[in-house]
Amino acid sequence: MNPVKVGLLGLGTVGGGTLNVLTRNAEEIARRAGRGIQISHAAAKSYDPERLLGLDQVEVTDDAFSVVDNPQVEIIIELIGGYSPARELVLKAIENGKHVVTANKALIAMHGNEIFAAAQKQGVTVAFEAAVAGGIPIIKAVREGLAANEIEWIAGIINGTGNFILTEMRDKGRGFDEVLKEAQALGYAEADPTFDVEGIDAAHKLTILGSIAFGIPLQFDKTYTEGITKIERQDVEYANHLGYRIKHLGITRRTDKGIELRVHPTMIPERRLIANVDGVMNAVLVMGDAVGPTLYYGAGAGSEPTASAVVADVVDVVRALTTDPGNRVPHLAFQPDELSDLPILSMQDVETAYYLRMQVVDKPGVVAKIAGILGDAGISIEAIQQKEPPEEETMLPLVMLTHKVVESQMNQAIVQIEALESVAGEVVRIRVEHLK
Ligand code: HSE
Numbered sequence: 191m192n193p194v195k196v197g198l199l200g201l202g203t204v205g206g207g208t209l210n211v212l213t214r215n216a217e218e219i220a221r222r223a224g225r226g227i228q229i230s231h232a233a234a235k236s237y238d239p240e241r242l243l244g245l246d247q248v249e250v251t252d253d254a255f256s257v258v259d260n261p262q263v264e265i266i267i268e269l270i271g272g273y274s275p276a277r278e279l280v281l282k283a284i285e286n287g288k289h290v291v292t293a294n295k296a297l298i299a300m301h302g303n304e305i306f307a308a309a310q311k312q313g314v315t316v317a318f319e320a321a322v323a324g325g326i327p328i329i330k331a332v333r334e335g336l337a338a339n340e341i342e343w344i345a346g347i348i349n350g351t352g353n354f355i356l357t358e359m360r361d362k363g364r365g366f367d368e369v370l371k372e373a374q375a376l377g378y379a380e381a382d383p384t385f386d387v388e389g390i391d392a393a394h395k396l397t398i399l400g401s402i403a404f405g406i407p408l409q410f411d412k413t414y415t416e417g418i419t420k421i422e423r424q425d426v427e428y429a430n431h432l433g434y435r436i437k438h439l440g441i442t443r444r445t446d447k448g449i450e451l452r453v454h455p456t457m458i459p460e461r462r463l464i465a466n467v468d469g470v471m472n473a474v475l476v477m478g479d480a481v482g483p484t485l486y487y488g489a490g491a492g493s494e495p496t497a498s499a500v501v502a503d504v505v506d507v508v509r510a511l512t513t514d515p516g517n518r519v520p521h522l523a524f525q526p527d528e529l530s531d532l533p534i535l536s537m538q539d540v541e542t543a544y545y546l547r548m549q550v551v552d553k554p555g556v557v558a559k560i561a562g563i564l565g566d567a568g569i570s571i572e573a574i575q576q577k578e579p580p581e582e583e584t585m586l587p588l589v590m591l592t593h594k595v596v597e598s599q600m601n602q603a604i605v606q607i608e609a610l611e612s613v614a615g616e617v618v619r620i621r622v623e624h625l626k
Contacts (some may be wrong), residue, residue: 194508196514197257197288199279200269201234201250203377203552204293204320207493208267208500212262213244219501223508229267231257249254260547261584265507267500268292271381277301280316284308289511291503293320293496296385299394306521313515317503322395323348323472325495327502332476333402333523338387339478341403343443345456345625348395350470350490351379351386352418352438356455357468360426360435366419378470378491383453388417389438389453396440397550399474400451404444404532405524409451412534416454425547425618428577428589429457434545435465448533450540457545464625475625538598543572543622546592546604549585551612557588560607567603570597585614 198205209229210594212219219228228247233254251257258266258279266283268290270276276297283290284305292298298305298318300324309316319329323346332341347353351373370387378386384600386392395414401408418438429436439456442449458465463485467473472490477483489495510518514536546551550556557574570593575588592600604617 192510193220193228194264195216195228195230195262196258196265196267196336198229198248198267198269199254199257200234200271201232201237201242202269203493204496204500205232205234205236205267205269207274207497208269209248210243211494211497211501212504219505223505224501225508227504227508231260231263239514254279255282259286260263260289263288263503264511265289265291266538267504268294268297268358269500270294271296272389273297273300276577277305280305281308284312284314284316285310287314289314289506289507290316291500292316292318293500294318294588295321295391295394295398297493299397299408300519302398304410306526309521310515310526315507315510315518316521317507318398318505320496320499323474323486323488324350324400324490324492324497324580326486326490327499328399328474328486328498329402330502331484332399334519336476336478338486339480339521341444342477342479343441343452344403344476345439345441345464345478345623346396346399346473346474347437347464347467347472348399348440348474348490349386349389349392349438350472351383352389352392353467353472354378354470355387356418356426356438357420357434359421359423360368360430361468363423365482373470376470377493383604387419389415392438392440392453394540396442396451399440400442400449403442403522404449405528406449407529408522408536412451412541413455414452414537418455420618421455422618424587425620426547427485428547428575429545432545432573432575432591433460434622435460437465437467439623444536448535450535452540455620457620458625462625467606470591495522507553538601539596541594541596543624544592544600545620545622547618548588548591548607549614552579552584552586552589553612556612559610559612560588563603563606567595567599569593569599569603
């Protein structure tokens, strides 16, 4: 049988890796897929031929739409990234009856509902394993491997750049900006690194995880997103002393009131395996009612790790080319007419424990006043520690851990604490999750 012809959009870090893996492992991949897979056409504005294998077999153009419109091509791999023109290219490919493989988390989180509806209508597949946690096959694990379970929650370190920054701050006491520059040089950071440090990239990925876990439409606009830019070295150190680590987590959970979708810095007990996932690595912890906790770990970005997921998707698509569209794995894990309209919880209604840090005047009665405000708000305190003030400082850092409370109640208590004369500046808060 003739090889399947594939059009590749983008020959950058992941596009180059995809061509190289498909060329280097062509024989093994064909044995798995049942047919050869050939990148016959590619589109790129610029590329470095020195680092690409098998380029002599590929017709390269700078016009991506000409690849999408090429009748010889059966599968389009979209590795351009961003919202536009990726959305237009993918929709055109679908309209032309082509299957699509993409690593584009922003595109799927933002326009996935529209894209999957179009694909459904045309009887084609849009595969997106590489969009979440790079080389970790987490989509396949949740969508297929855990299909027996009611998923209870998922918590993931799903942005390598942010994890690298927090790890270096903790282990080497390095400053935020310096570490971010290194992550950019390593090729991990997004083109706009605010997507990494403000949690937007993680929120794209979490939106996708929430949908395949709970069978809800993609709702990026309802995902609570908080970055790591306000994390200070002293909080990283205090967390360590208390037996916790600060990680930038994406968390989605099913509750009686609705679904939580939230990305924020989180303190987690250091004895949890996921607390020890360091550097640019990603990990996703999934709690299923039947299987219990399962943890998936690996490279969340990079050329060949991400290509590994892209190529696996291409193999899946090739295997299913002759399958009736109704018998393929549904895009969002649940049949399209079985998606649920469970509400997404506002952050005000989310319940978590807290770490609080504030600067207080060193005089009798201050701690009692703060404890009184928390007590009146129904917030119970788990631990209080007064720290030594830095040299020549007259204010003391006061660190507290609380039990679980609804966020709106904590917000009210913080307003009252900040209004006390004996408390200076803002109260720093980090949500605490025990991930049991
Ligand atoms: N900027 C992303 C990260 C790349 O740092 O994880 C992979 O999506």
